[in-house]
Amino acid sequence: MFRKERRSQHRYPVKQPASVRLQGENGREVAAVTQNVSTRGLLLRCEEAIPLRSKIEVTVRLPVGLPLEGSGEVLRVQQSSAGAAFLVAIECEAPLERFSRLT
DSSP: OOOOOOOSSOOBOOOOEEEEEETTTTTOEEEEEEEEEETTEEEEEESSOOOTTOEEEEEEOOSSSSOEEEEEEEEEEEEOTTSSOEEEEEEESSOOEEOOSOO
16 A cells, blocks of 8 residues: 655755755854755755754755745754765745845
């Protein structure tokens, strides 16, 4: 018997560079690559683990146009089957938006 899908949003297989800024830890940043993306969540591949339940801000760099950004919470962290990397599931507080601040 197949397991029932629990996700309410469709995931798209998008592999793009991303950066995660942890709130509270002096704004420490972690480099990552998206594995899949929905309007309210992401699965990231990172070289270091991000603590479970961490509040974060994420920026996804797209090949064209402005990057996407959002804030959320780490729901799941697991070591990838490849060994050294970690898969980090993030639930966003609101849908990802285009980067709007001037740099």
